[in-house]
Amino acid sequence: MGKSSKDKRDLYYRRAKEEGWRARSAFKLLQLNEQFDLFSGVTRVVDLCAAPGSWSQVLSKEIFTKDHSPDARIVAVDLQPMSPIDHVTTLQADITHPKTLERIMEIFGGKKADFVCSDGAPDVTGLHDLDEYIQAQLILSALQLATCVLKEGGSFVAKIFRGRDIDLLYSQLGYLFDKVICAKPRASRSSSLESFIVCIGYRPRAGWKPELRPDLSTEEFFQDMGIGRARLHSDLAVDDEERKVAPFIACGDLNSIDSDATYSRGEVGRSLDPVQMPTAPPYKRALERKRGEQPSE
Structure with a gap:
């Protein structure tokens, strides 16, 4: 969370720092849960592309209540290092690698997850078609792991770029879930293409067993699902293609904070300290060299 002039006047940014969230994106998951009741009955969760950890913070707070299940487990996975979070097991790992899946299943004691989420996004280039394609591939990579670890009837939520x-x-996604909904939380700026795909009621394809392998592309991974594609027969009869259209829903109180607006800071003159210092800042080596120190590995 930076300290640009706009950030200082963004109330979601300031509320996140005041309430101890690592990023303003925490409010997006909170608003999604308000709309879809995602955490009801959930005990095992996988948070993919989790750094810096604001969604894991929300999951920890919402799931580990006074009457939480003793089987409750939260696993956060990211290529970047993360500072510890209460009740969360962090893995610095690749979400596409089979060993990551094995480690998650070990932490869950061999049981399947109730909920898998991903707030990950690529470093955008400004070339919208390219950014949308890369984001779609990231979602499919997260979905690969989700199909291997998610129990039947579970839920999956991921960030998307609408194009x-x-x-x-x-x-x-409609081939694998009973409900597929495109949701736009109030905390997500209207000027952004960002939305979230909410998939409820996981149902594996009959006869299809997902297997996470590093040598398979996302297309190869899903090719044996047995999807009913449209086909024209010699007698001109047509087999209908399975297809779903996702409804669009806005989440959050429309009378609450406008994420696209900037607000006066009033008489608040103090600068709020970062909730969490950077774990692996890109400028770390430059600072060490400037101070004449030996760069750390």
Whole structure:
């Protein structure tokens, strides 16, 4: 969370720091839960692309209540290091690698997850078609792991960039879930293409056993799902294609904070300290060299 002029006047930014969240994105998951009751009955969760950890903070607070289940487990996975979070097991690992799946299942004691979420996004280039394609591939990579670790009836939530080809992704997710909904939390800026795909009621395809392998592309991973594609027969009869259209829902109180607006700071003159210092800042080596120190590995 930076300290630009706009950040200082963004009330979600200031509220996140005041309430101890590592990023303003925590409010997005809270608003999604308000709309869809995602945490009801949930005991085992996988948070993918989790750094810096604001979603894991929300999951820890919401799931580990006074009457939480003794089987409750939260696993946060990211390539970047993360500072510890109460009740959360952090893994610095690749979400596409089979060993990551094995480690998650070990932590869960061989039991499947109730909920898998991903707030990950690539470093955007400004080339919208490229950014949307890379984000779609990231979602499919997260979905690969989700299909291997998610129990039947479980839920999956991931960040998406809405573009002209997003209907194809909705359709692909519709093959595996009873409900697929595109949601826009109030905390997500309206000026951004960002939304969240909420998938409820996981149902594996009959006869299909997902297997996470590093040598398989996302297309190869899903190719044996047995999807009913449209086909024209010699007698001109047509087999209908399975396809779903995701409804769009706005989440959060419309009378609450406007994420696109900047507000006066009033008489508040003090600067709020960071909730969590950077764990691996890109400028670390430069600072060490400037001070004449030996760069750390």
